[in-house]
Amino acid sequence: MELKMFILVLGLLVGSLMPLGGASGSPGSGTGQDECKKNNGDEKNGNKTTKKSFPVLSLNYENVRLPFEISLWVLLASLMKLGFHLMPRLSSIVPESCLLIVVGLLVGGLIKLVGKAPPVLESNIFFFYLLPPIILDAGYFLPIRQFTENLGTILMFAVVGTLWNAFFVGGLLYGVCQLEGTNLAGVNLLSCLLFGSVISAVDPVAVLAVFEEIHINELLHILVFGESLLNDAVTVVLYHLFEEFTNAGTITVTDGFLGIVCFLVVSLGGIVVGAIYGILAAFTSRFTSHTRVIEPLFIFVYSYMAYLSAEVFHLSGIMALIACGAVMRPYVEANISHKSHTTIKYFLKMWSSVSDTLIFIFLGVSTVAGPHEWNWIFVVATLVFCLVARVLGVIGLTFVINKFRIVKLTSKDQFIIAYGGLRGAIAFSLVYLLNPKHFPMRNMFLTAIITVIFFTVFVQGMTIRPLVDLLAVKKKQETKRSINEEIHTQFLDHLLTGIEDICGHYGHHHWKDKLNRFNKKYVKKCLIAGERSKEPQLIAFYHKMEMKQAIELVESGGGSKLPSAMPSTVSMQNIQPKKPPQDRALPQLSKAREEEIRKILRTNLQRTRQRLRSYNRHTLIADPFEDGLDEILIKRKKMKELEKKISQMNNYLTVPAPPADSPSVARARLASDPQAWGLKSVTEIPTIKVELVSPQNPESVKVVDEFSKKGSQPKGSEEEGGLTMRVPSSEKQRKDKTPDEEPQPRFMRCLSDPGPAAEDEDEDEPFLP
Amino acid sequence: MGASQSGRVHMFQDLADKTGFSIEQINNLRNRFMYLTQDEDTLRREHLENISNLALNPIRRQIIEAFFDKRNLGEKEKGCLQEIGFEEFVMVLSFFRPPKPRTSDEEMKNIKKEKLRFLFNMHDTDNDGVITLDEYRRVVEELLSSYETIGAETAKAISDAAMLEVASVTVGQMGPDEFYEGITFEQFMQILKNVEIETKMNIHFWNLDKRTMQCGK
Numbered sequence: 001m002e003l004k005m006f007i008l009v010l011g012l013l014v015g016s017l018m019p020l021g022g023a024s025g026s027p028g029s030g031t032g033q034d035e036c037k038k039n040n041g042d043e044k045n046g047n048k049t050t051k052k053s054f055p056v057l058s059l060n061y062e063n064v065r066l067p068f069e070i071s072l073w074v075l076l077a078s079l080m081k082l083g084f085h086l087m088p089r090l091s092s093i094v095p096e097s098c099l100l101i102v103v104g105l106l107v108g109g110l111i112k113l114v115g116k117a118p119p120v121l122e123s124n125i126f127f128f129y130l131l132p133p134i135i136l137d138a139g140y141f142l143p144i145r146q147f148t149e150n151l152g153t154i155l156m157f158a159v160v161g162t163l164w165n166a167f168f169v170g171g172l173l174y175g176v177c178q179l180e181g182t183n184l185a186g187v188n189l190l191s192c193l194l195f196g197s198v199i200s201a202v203d204p205v206a207v208l209a210v211f212e213e214i215h216i217n218e219l220l221h222i223l224v225f226g227e228s229l230l231n232d233a234v235t236v237v238l239y240h241l242f243e244e245f246t247n248a249g250t251i252t253v254t255d256g257f258l259g260i261v262c263f264l265v266v267s268l269g270g271i272v273v274g275a276i277y278g279i280l281a282a283f284t285s286r287f288t289s290h291t292r293v294i295e296p297l298f299i300f301v302y303s304y305m306a307y308l309s310a311e312v313f314h315l316s317g318i319m320a321l322i323a324c325g326a327v328m329r330p331y332v333e334a335n336i337s338h339k340s341h342t343t344i345k346y347f348l349k350m351w352s353s354v355s356d357t358l359i360f361i362f363l364g365v366s367t368v369a370g371p372h373e374w375n376w377i378f379v380v381a382t383l384v385f386c387l388v389a390r391v392l393g394v395i396g397l398t399f400v401i402n403k404f405r406i407v408k409l410t411s412k413d414q415f416i417i418a419y420g421g422l423r424g425a426i427a428f429s430l431v432y433l434l435n436p437k438h439f440p441m442r443n444m445f446l447t448a449i450i451t452v453i454f455f456t457v458f459v460q461g462m463t464i465r466p467l468v469d470l471l472a473v474k475k476k477q478e479t480k481r482s483i484n485e486e487i488h489t490q491f492l493d494h495l496l497t498g499i500e501d502i503c504g505h506y507g508h509h510h511w512k513d514k515l516n517r518f519n520k521k522y523v524k525k526c527l528i529a530g531e532r533s534k535e536p537q538l539i540a541f542y543h544k545m546e547m548k549q550a551i552e553l554v555e556s557g558g559g560s561k562l563p564s565a566m567p568s569t570v571s572m573q574n575i576q577p578k579k580p581p582q583d584r585a586l587p588q589l590s591k592a593r594e595e596e597i598r599k600i601l602r603t604n605l606q607r608t609r610q611r612l613r614s615y616n617r618h619t620l621i622a623d624p625f626e627d628g629l630d631e632i633l634i635k636r637k638k639m640k641e642l643e644k645k646i647s648q649m650n651n652y653l654t655v656p657a658p659p660a661d662s663p664s665v666a667r668a669r670l671a672s673d674p675q676a677w678g679l680k681s682v683t684e685i686p687t688i689k690v691e692l693v694s695p696q697n698p699e700s701v702k703v704v705d706e707f708s709k710k711g712s713q714p715k716g717s718e719e720e721g722g723l724t725m726r727v728p729s730s731e732k733q734r735k736d737k738t739p740d741e742e743p744q745p746r747f748m749r750c751l752s753d754p755g756p757a758a759e760d761e762d763e764d765e766p767f768l769p
Numbered sequence: 770m771g772a773s774q775s776g777r778v779h780m781f782q783d784l785a786d787k788t789g790f791s792i793e794q795i796n797n798l799r800n801r802f803m804y805l806t807q808d809e810d811t812l813r814r815e816h817l818e819n820i821s822n823l824a825l826n827p828i829r830r831q832i833i834e835a836f837f838d839k840r841n842l843g844e845k846e847k848g849c850l851q852e853i854g855f856e857e858f859v860m861v862l863s864f865f866r867p868p869k870p871r872t873s874d875e876e877m878k879n880i881k882k883e884k885l886r887f888l889f890n891m892h893d894t895d896n897d898g899v900i901t902l903d904e905y906r907r908v909v910e911e912l913l914s915s916y917e918t919i920g921a922e923t924a925k926a927i928s929d930a931a932m933l934e935v936a937s938v939t940v941g942q943m944g945p946d947e948f949y950e951g952i953t954f955e956q957f958m959q960i961l962k963n964v965e966i967e968t969k970m971n972i973h974f975w976n977l978d979k980r981t982m983q984c985g986k
Contacts, residue, residue: 406867407968477963482938483931484960488888490912491828492970495891498832499865500972501822504801507973510822517825536913542927600922640929 076107077357095461097209097360101454104364111365118369121362123429127311130359131426133351134205135318136303138229139325140348146222147326149508153401153409154223157417158230161393162200166238168389169382170196176381187441190246195445197238198431199386199452203424204228204318205359206453210422210461217474220413224420232318232426233267239430240314246438270316274323277306281324282331282527289529295340296347299332331527334540338547359425366428367450373443382448383455386423394418412471419464422456423449486541550632597641601634784856788863794974795859802855811852812836827914831891836861840890847896867971881967882958888966889957899951902932935960 061068080103084091090099111118147154170193177187207228211221241259281302288295303324310320333341394417402408409417431449434442468475497509781795790798805816817823817833826832835841837849841864842857850857864887868880892900892908906928913924936949939956952960 406971406973482934482960483927484934485964487909487912487927487931488961488964491888491908492964494826494828494912495832495888496865496970496972498823498826498829499862501820501826502805502817502832503798503862503972503974504804505973509972513826538909538912538927539923542930545930596922600926637926640926 073358073361074354077354077361080361081353081357093462095210095213095457095465097206097356098458098461100357100360101364101367101457104361104366105368106364107361108365108368112368118365119362120366120369121359121425121429121432123433126359126362126425126429127317128308130355131205132304132307132317132321133348133355134208135229135307135321136300136325137348137352138204138208138225139322140299140303140329140344142322142326143218143222144326146218147226148512150219150222150226152404154226154230156397156401157223157227157394159234161227161397162197162202162231162234163238164393164396165200165386165389166193166197166234168196168392169200169385170194172385173378173381176377190242191439191441194239194242194246194434194439195382195431195448197235197242198427199382199423199449200389201231201235201423201427202228202421203426204232205356205426206422206424206457206461207420209356209360210457210464211420214465214468215476216416216468217476219407220416220420220473221476223413224417229318229322230267233263233270233316235426235430236314236316237263237266243434243438266314266316267319269313270310270319271323273310273313273315274306274320274325275327277302277309277320278324278327279527281328282335285328285332285335286527286529288336292337292340295336296343299328299344300347302328331524334528363425363428363450363453367454370446370450371443372447373441374447375444378444379448379451383452386452390421391418394421412473415471416464416468416473419460419467422460423453424457425453428453481541483542483545486538490538546633546636550636553632593645600641601637784859788859789866789869790859790863790974797974798859798862799855802858811854812858813852828911831908831911834894835887835891838890840896841887862974865970865972866974868967877967884966884970885958885961886954888961888970889954899953900957901951902928905932905952 077100080100081096084096084099108118170189173196174187174189174192177192202224204225207224211224237259241262245255281298284298284302285295288298303321306320306324307317310317336344394414398409398414398417427449428446431442431445434445436442439445493509493513497513500507500510778792781792781799784790784795785792802812805820806812807816814833814837817836818829823829823832834849836858837851837853839846839848839850841861842850842853864884868877872880889900892904894904894907906925909928909931910924932949932952935952935956939952939959940949
């Protein structure tokens with residue numbers, strides 16, 4: 001390394017002297033070129049001097065040192081993660097965070113053996129590059145419903161719990177420090193309190209890392225996780241407060257009062273900053289319909305700006321990030337394309353995963369590297385007090401909280417909440433930031449913090465999973481949300497709001513309803529583009545579900561059954577009520593039906609097309625998979641209508657027809673050739689429908705007669721799988737000789753045929769499957 | 770004065786035992802009842818319709834009907850009343866009382882069943898014991914009724930899909946000619962067993978008096 005430095009300096013000197021090298025300003029990047037030029041210069045001048053050969057291969061490490069090392073670390077982290085998951089037995093016993101810390105220890109030890117100083121987790125790097133992705137990932141995917149339902153509880157734990165922890169630990173540590181026999185008299189009260197406030201904060205990174213693997217039920221997850229997110233404001237305020245006080249020297253009551261005001265400013269200010277950026281992001285996303293490719297970029301940049309802006313004013317960056325993610329999500333998701341949504345999701349997960357891994361590895365490395373000062377009494381006292389404070393705090397707070405909760409927290413819940421209070425890298429970084437001049441015992445603090453972190457992550461992290469199983473704590477339910485549940489959840493919301501109104505008190509539901517109404521009336525119109533702004537949640541859910549099912553259908557290769565929770569042969573016709581056979585008021589009836597079908601398909605098509613149109617913009621190549629997708633969706637919708645028609649036709653049977661195709665089989669055949677309908681037919685439908693809008697009854701009757709007379713199928717539509725559906729209808733028609741629901745066959749025919757006139761008379765035999 | 774007071778307390782005690790509310794809660798509800806009916810003895814539909822906040826609720830008609838439905842009042846017969854007294858008012862509201870903290874699992878199951886029965890009765894308007902496709906369709910239409918741009922066919926599509934899902938999940942195998950009558954109560958319980966009704970379908974009944982004194986109309 002020293003040799004290279006020498007060459008570099010030499011090259012720099014030569015380069016700066018050379019007139020040729022004057023053009024390249026930056027020393028680092030120009031070095032290689034300078035050497036080259038120097039050699040060339042020698043060559044030109046130098047038949048006299050000894051000719052140096054042209055360097056075919058030269059080594060220049062210093063240029064790329066920084067990015068190279070960063071990439072090496074990231075690669076190492078990712079390979080480690082890969083390795084752990086290849087050993088399933090290990091990863092089921094030990095949580096990932098522990099393994100990563102161990103790896104960090106090993107790597108740190110290796111580096112130390114080689115003789116270099118291992119890199120320490122710089123606070124800047126941690127707070128500006130490693131922490132934001134994790135928090136943004138958490139905030140963007142925060143389950144808003146559970147969060148707001150438990151907000152009071154979460155706030156109590158975050159604010160009051162953290163304050164209690166901080167003062168309890170800090171105060172008792174000061175007491176310990178004053179004891180005889182320890183040489184800790186130099187630690188004053190403020191330092192202890194500062195230390196207490198830093199160490200009492202539950203760490204979101206550690207909590208996420210451990211809780212994600214144990215799949216605990218949603219209530220507990222959101223309680224512990226929400227607490228870890230929201231206590232950042234308390235930590236920031238206390239940290240800065242005590243740091244200022246240590247510098248100032250004296251405290252007054254005004255200062256205490258200002259501290260409280262500061263807390264409110266920090267937390268509310270952070271939220272406001274985040275919300276502003278969130279609204280900006282939502283508004284921007286309204287106009288991105290023409291540039292879909294950079295949509296994810298807006299989300300990321302706006303969120304990062306929110307974080308940085310909050311940090312400028314010493315507001316709580318974490319709360320800003322959470323607020324930004326949570327505020328912008330419903331509007332952004334309504335505006336952006338499906339692909340952008342996937343991109344955002346995967347990028348966030350990827351970044352947060354890498355960050356998380358790097359943080360734990362660096363923690364391990366820093367342990368090996370950092371200056372340590374081990375003091376048995378202090379460290380052990382810290383550990384004990386932390387645990388005791390946590391347990392007491394949780395029990396005390398739950399006692400108060402349960403008076404206000406409808407769903408009380410049981411003692412099992414309390415245990416998990418207390419046990420899940422893990423400390424992590426945020427505490428470490430905050431202590432690392434301390435100025436050694438003001439805090440001479442900084443190294444001792446560092447050692448104590450690392451010990452506590454290790455203890456919580458290793459001991460608590462490893463044992464929480466068997467404990468959860470032992471105590472039979474309710475786990476997360478993995479069931480998919482069904483449309484019935486969605487309908488009834490909304491129904492319940494309205495019902496409870498109504499009952500609250502009748503009882504006359506403004507409860508939780510009343511305000512939620514008011515917020516929703518405000519949202520629908522004003523906010524959605526501003527922030528969501530186009531028609532989607534008026535779409536109710538139920539419809540959005542239904543469309544999403546259909547999309548998901550269609551994707552599953554395509555992915556499963558169009559198998560013989562539509563994927564469903566339970567294999568069943570129930571289909572639409574089982575549900576449709578049997579209608580009494582209708583007599584010959586048919587021309588009007590047919591027109592009404594026809595109108596209905598047309599309207600349904602038009603609206604449904606438009607809606608699907610509106611959202612799927614985004615795929616064919618600019619540089620995004622039209623993905624055949626995606627195109628097949630929307631065809632499948634349209635086909636399914638058509639099929640449902642057609643099945644309805646068939647079921648109605650079933651009722652006219654006088655002679656039992658051979659069960660040609662049950663709708664499910666026909667559906668299968670339809671589904672199995674996804675390329676059956678070209679895109680052309682999709683666009684053709686509206687135009688043809690326009691032609692069909694001819695209100696003359698006689699014409700329709702004529703066509704009907706024509707059809708029933710011939711009883712033939714048009715040839716052109718062979719590639720339409722839907723033909724199989726028409727077999728029973730045509731057969732029945734021929735048998736009954738009553739032109740019943742003819743709009744359906746007529747409609748089908750028009751898909752492929754230019755018109756009735758072009759029909760071929762020779763096609764007398766039915767299209768046999 | 771004293772006699773009517775003690776008589777009222779006696780009546781309240783009965784109600785408290787029957788419905789599980791506390792005396793203070795019943796007092797509050799009594800005040801609210803008097804306010805709604807403008808000091809008459811019986812509550813009629815118009816009184817409930819006069820609540821302005823309720824007018825914005827998409828399913829207000831069904832909520833109001835639920836108060837006058839005989840099935841919710843513990844009677845075996847079907848049909849609706851035209852007016853109800855305070856007792857019936859409290860009985861209907863008792864369906865929304867949160868379960869006491871120390872209820873056993875068995876009692877929780879019963880409570881869940883009662884609440885689901887209440888919901889079921891709200892949907893099954895013709896009292897035949899099944900929710901037919903038409904009734905379900907009407908439920909979805911009402912839910913979407915606050916959005917003017919949504920047409921009837923979308924509601925139909927959603928309710929059809931929902932019905933199909935219920936049938937698939939509960940009945941499973943059905944031949945092409947069988948007809949699925951509708952959702953029975955057992956099937957209703959089955960599809961909603963993941964929605965924790967016993968914890969969700971509750972509202973807070975305050976013990977303190979000042980809530981009702983705020984008189985939100």
